[in-house]
Every structure is written in structure tokens, then in C-alpha cells.
Amino acid sequence: MIRVRFAPSPTGYLHLGNLRTALFNYLYARRHGGRFILRIEDTDPERSKPEYEKALMADLRWMGLMWDEGPETGGAYGPYRQSEKLEVYRGFAEELVRKGHAYYCYVTAEETEEMKRAAKLEHRPLRFDNRGRHFSADEIVRRKALGIRPTVRFLIKEPKLVMNDMIRGTVQFNLDDMVGDFILLKADGTPTFHLAVCVDDGLMKITHVIRGEDHLPNTPKHLMLLEALGFPAPAYGHLPLIHGPNGEPLSKRLESISIRGFREKGYPSEALANYMALLGWSPGDNRELFSLRELEGIFDLDRVGKSPSCYDPHKLDWVSGEHLRRLSDDEFKTKALAYLKAYHPQPWDDDLLAQAVLILKDKISRFEELPGHLAFLSDDFASEHPGALASDTSREIFRAALEVLPLLDAKAPGLYDVFLNHLKPKVRAKGKDLFMPIRLALTGCEHGPELKRLFPVLGIERLRKRFEKALGQGI
RNA sequence: GUCCCUAUCGUCUAGCUUGGUCUAGGACACCAGAUUUUCAUUCUGGCGACACGAGUUCAAAUCUCGUUAGGGACGCCA
Numbered sequence: 001m002i003r004v005r006f007a008p009s010p011t012g013y014l015h016l017g018n019l020r021t022a023l024f025n026y027l028y029a030r031r032h033g034g035r036f037i038l039r040i041e042d043t044d045p046e047r048s049k050p051e052y053e054k055a056l057m058a059d060l061r062w063m064g065l066m067w068d069e070g071p072e073t074g075g076a077y078g079p080y081r082q083s084e085k086l087e088v089y090r091g092f093a094e095e096l097v098r099k100g101h102a103y104y105c106y107v108t109a110e111e112t113e114e115m116k117r118a119a120k121l122e123h124r125p126l127r128f129d130n131r132g133r134h135f136s137a138d139e140i141v142r143r144k145a146l147g148i149r150p151t152v153r154f155l156i157k158e159p160k161l162v163m164n165d166m167i168r169g170t171v172q173f174n175l176d177d178m179v180g181d182f183i184l185l186k187a188d189g190t191p192t193f194h195l196a197v198c199v200d201d202g203l204m205k206i207t208h209v210i211r212g213e214d215h216l217p218n219t220p221k222h223l224m225l226l227e228a229l230g231f232p233a234p235a236y237g238h239l240p241l242i243h244g245p246n247g248e249p250l251s252k253r254l255e256s257i258s259i260r261g262f263r264e265k266g267y268p269s270e271a272l273a274n275y276m277a278l279l280g281w282s283p284g285d286n287r288e289l290f291s292l293r294e295l296e297g298i299f300d301l302d303r304v305g306k307s308p309s310c311y312d313p314h315k316l317d318w319v320s321g322e323h324l325r326r327l328s329d330d331e332f333k334t335k336a337l338a339y340l341k342a343y344h345p346q347p348w349d350d351d352l353l354a355q356a357v358l359i360l361k362d363k364i365s366r367f368e369e370l371p372g373h374l375a376f377l378s379d380d381f382a383s384e385h386p387g388a389l390a391s392d393t394s395r396e397i398f399r400a401a402l403e404v405l406p407l408l409d410a411k412a413p414g415l416y417d418v419f420l421n422h423l424k425p426k427v428r429a430k431g432k433d434l435f436m437p438i439r440l441a442l443t444g445c446e447h448g449p450e451l452k453r454l455f456p457v458l459g460i461e462r463l464r465k466r467f468e469k470a471l472g473q474g475i
Numbered sequence: 476g477u478c479c480c481u482a483u484c485g486u487c488u489a490g491c492u493u494g495g496u497c498u499a500g501g502a503c504a505c506c507a508g509a510u511u512u513u514c515a516u517u518c519u520g521g522c523g524a525c526a527c528g529a530g531u532u533c534a535a536a537u538c539u540c541g542u543u544a545g546g547g548a549c550g551c552c553a
Binding site (some may be wrong): 007008009011041043044046047048108109112113116119120121122123124125126127151168171172173174175176177178179182183185186187188190192193194196197212213214215216217218238240241243245247275278279280281282284285286287288305306307308309310311312314315316317318319321325360361362363364430431432433434435436439445446447448449450451 | 476477478479480481482486487488489500501502503504511512513514515516517545546547548549550551552553
């Protein structure tokens with residue numbers, strides 16, 4: 001049984017990089033009938049915040065990436081919050097010391113810092129020189145007396161040099177230049193990331209670790225640790241990183257683009273998942289538009305690329321627009337109204353709003369654009385071209401329109417066509433000269449929804465008011 | 476500085492494993508035209524790439540080496 005995990009630390013909101021890792025893990029599990037596990041890596045009390053954990057889970061749920069095991073869901077391998085099992089890690093660290101895989105190290109943080117500074121100056125690798133391995137019994141006593149509390153460091157015996165990555169193939173490391181004995185337990189007794197990850201991956205029976213490429217250099221450490229711990233090594237796959245729109249480093253700016261932000265802007269979650277899947281993965285044929293379900297059926301790691309990619313908001317908008325247009329009218333109405341209610345409350349009743357929103361369906365790529373387009377519902381608008389209303393031909397149209405309106409049946413189909421049939425004989429204008437004044441009188445804007453669809457939404461009464469207003473303004 | 480990873484249109488990518496079917500395919504963006512009595516949608520067309528240099532070979536986007544460029548890691552953060 002394939003078991004994968006998404007293991008964020010709750011130190012901020014879910015962002016693009018995070019989300020892609022979560023998505024690929026989720027899809028991989030679904031594709032292979034495995035389990036998707038959520039694990040909260042909150043061993044750093046300084047930076048971890050419960051509200052971020054809540055937000056993380058809310059965002060994951062919104063995305064539809066529901067976990068099979070994890071906080072709030074439970075599972076046979078809990079707890080799924082690392083802060084709740086600090087003792088467990090300590091136990092494993094002590095066991096490693098007993099078995100000679102690790103040792104208490106009395107080198108202080110200041111000394112390590114100094115070591116690094118010196119190494120940098122001399123252009124040597126910036127690694128720990130393992131000096132703590134060789135302290136004499138006297139030295140240790142002396143340091144204890146000074147109040148120095150030890151860390152537990154992993155004792156590297158045979159540096160592991162080669163690994164097989166599911167995405168990158170064989171990767172070799174020159175370990176002597178890379179890592180020294182690394183810390184398992186900090187001086188305060190809490191575990192480091194390395195210990196916690198390996199213990200949990202082992203205990204939770206994780207079979208495949210899919211994570212960002214930034215973790216690639218950590219993998220040799222984890223492989224050695226896992227072996228010492230007596231756990232079978234999972235398969236590793238390291239995803240290429242995502243860059244910003246201009247190819248800039250990623251980091252700060254990208255992290256500031258939170259999933260929350262996309263939700264607030266009104267992107268459908270499936271569109272976001274669809275777009276993210278395309279960043280680094282492709283189905284092999286020319287298809288690009290997928291529902292989450294479809295992705296679950298075709299995604300696999302063997303079609304994930306090795307090179308980093310840039311986040312392109314334009315393409316996201318296109319994908320999003322396509323998703324919106326594929327929605328049935330009812331689905332679109334429901335989602336649009338829910339979005340407006342949550343983020344941009346409108347003064348109109350749901351019935352009117354539902355009709356109005358529907359005629360905008362093919363004009364938007366995300367719900368955030370709705371409020372601006374909805375302005376036509378208001379009787380109280382300023383015209384873009386007040387002058388255009390004043391001409392004789394315009395005034396003639398409005399007067400004729402007001403004569404025609406009472407003859408119409410609002411509920412009869414083809415309201416606009418009937419209106420035009422009555423209107424045309426009464427006015428000289430035709431073509432653009434006819435419909436543009438009408439459009440301006442009704443919406444104040446040169447661009448907007450089709451008049452044909454606009455008429456039934458506005459209804460006779462609103463139409464009358466607006467033509468009267470236009471006539472009044474023209475004086 | 477040291478180690479590691481990566482390299483096809485501006486962007487996302489297919490092709491690379493098993494060299495020839497590649498005068499390199501698709502999509503976004505952009506430009507032009509058509510449809511729509513506006514905008515959008517839709518449709519058609521255009522622009523546009525194998526980072527560079529060697530090597531192997533009858534033949535290289537595809538294999539090898541080097542160069543360059545970008546990214547990542549080097550925490551008692553995760």
C-alpha cells in the first residue's frame with residue numbers, strides 16, 4: 001500500500017510552492033490507490049502558530065485535497081502533530097546514542113558559528129568538523145561544569161553517496177564536503193527536522209516521499225538516519241521549484257501569493273489545481289484542461305519534469321476562465337453567489353443577482369471580476385459619454401423607447417427583439433447609431449452584456465426609468 | 476567559497492530512455508483577420524525555441540565531455 005505525506009510547518013499560509021507539493025502527493029496517492037497523510041511539523045514553537053495550522057487545513061480542504069490520515073481526521077499512526085510526540089523523538093535519539101549511531105556533543109552554538117565564519121574566510125566547505133566526537137572525558141566534565149547542555153549529533157560512519165530519485169534518477173553526493181555530524185536533538189531536548197521527519201516517516205510507514213528540490217541535499221542525511229533507526233527507506237522524488245512570473249528567485253514574493261489570495265480573487269479551486277498540475281507535469285498528449293477527478297486518474301511521477309518553472313498568472317486566468325465556462329448554469333450561479341456573499345456582498349436580491357451573474361458567465365475568468373460588471377444593476381450610474389445622450393437622434397430613440405415599453409410583455413420570450421421590432425419604424429437611426437445610445441442609456445458604459453440578455457434581467461420598470469433618466473440628462 | 480540540481484518559442488511544455496518519421500508539435504501571451512450591431516466568447520492565420528563549444532556517428536534537440544547561465548543547499552529553521 002502506497003503511503004505518502006504532506007508535511008508542512010504551520011509558519012505561514014499555504015502558498016504556491018507548498019500547494020504544488022501537496023497536490024502532487026495527493027494525486028500520486030489517488031492514482032495508485034494509496035493513502036494521503038497530513039502531518040504537521042510544528043517542532044519549532046517560535047515560528048509555529050495554531051492559526052496557521054487551521055488556515056493550512058482550511059485551504060487544503062478548499063482545494064479538495066482531503067487527507068486520509070492526519071489532524072482532525074485521525075488514523076492508526078498518530079499523533080499527526082509533531083509537537084505532541086516530542087518524547088518519542090527523544091526516545092529514538094537516546095536509543096541511537098546507546099547503539100553508537102549518535103553521541104552527546106558539547107560544542108556550543110557560538111563555536112559552530114565561529115567555525116563557519118572561519119571556513120568561509122578560508123574558502124572551505126561550511127560543514128561541522130565533527131570536533132565534538134573527540135572531546136576527552138575531562139573536557140566534557142569541564143564543559144558540563146560551565147553549564148553547557150549537549151546536543152545529540154548523528155555519527156556519520158560511512159557517508160552515503162548515491163541515491164535514486166524517482167524524478168531525477170541517480171544523484172551522487174560528495175558527502176565529505178557537504179555534511180558533518182548533524183544535530184538530532186537540540187540543546188533544549190527538542191528534535192530537529194531531520195530526526196522528526198525520519199522517525200515519523202518510519203513510524204507512519206511512508207513509502208514515497210515527494211517534496212521540493214530544496215530538500216535534495218537533506219536526503220543523504222535522511223537515508224543514513226533511517227538506516228540507523230532501522231526503518232526501510234522510502235522512495236524519494238524531488239520536485240523542481242517554482243519561480244515567479246519574471247523568473248525571479250521565488251521565495252518572498254511567491255510565498256506572499258497565498259492560496260487564500262487566490263480564493264479571495266475568486267479562482268475556482270479546481271482551476272488552480274489544474275494549473276498547478278501543469279507546472280512541472282504534463283499528460284504527454286496535448287490536453288490541458290482537467291478536473292481534479294481526471295487528474296487523479298492520469299497523474300504520475302514519471303511525467304514530472306526536472307527543470308524549474310515560472311508561475312504565469314495569464315495562463316492561470318485562461319485555465320480559470322475555461323473552468324468557469326464549463327460549469328453548468330446552475331453550478332455557475334451557485335458558486336458565483338456564494339463567492340459574492342463571502343467576499344463582495346451585493347445589495348440586490350439573490351434572484352436578480354442570479355440572472356445578472358449568468359449573463360456575465362463568458363466574460364470573466366474569476367469571480368472577482370463580477371462586482372465591476374454588476375454595476376449595470378444599479379439605476380444610479382454616471383454615463384461614460386453623457387454627450388452622446390443629448391443628440392437629436394438619441395433623444396428620438398429614447399422617446400420612442402418609452403412609447404414602446406408599455407406595449408411589451410416582460411415575461412414573453414424575445415423581449416429585446418419585440419422591443420426592436422416596435423422601435424425601428426419609429427426612429428431614423430440604425431446599426432451602431434441605434435444600439436449604442438440604448439446601451440449607454442441603460443448601462444452608462446460602451447461595453448457590457450448583450451442587450452438581448454440584458455433586457456429580461458432589467459425588466460420593464462428599470463428600462464423605463466433609465467430611458468427617462470437619459471432623456472432628462474440630454475436636456 | 477564548497478557541494479548538488481537544471482538548461483527546447485517571452486511563459487508552460489511535447490519530443491530525449493530505444494539517434495533518422497523534427498524544415499521541432501501543442502497551449503498561454505502577443506499581433507492580424509473572421510463571427511458577434513459593443514466588450515468578451517468562438518474560429519482562422521502570424522510571430523516565436525533545441526544556451527554555447529567540441530566530440531561520437533552516414534546522421535544529434537536526442538549520446539559524451541567542457542563552458543556559460545540560472546536555481547538550490549551548506550542552521551541548535553523546516
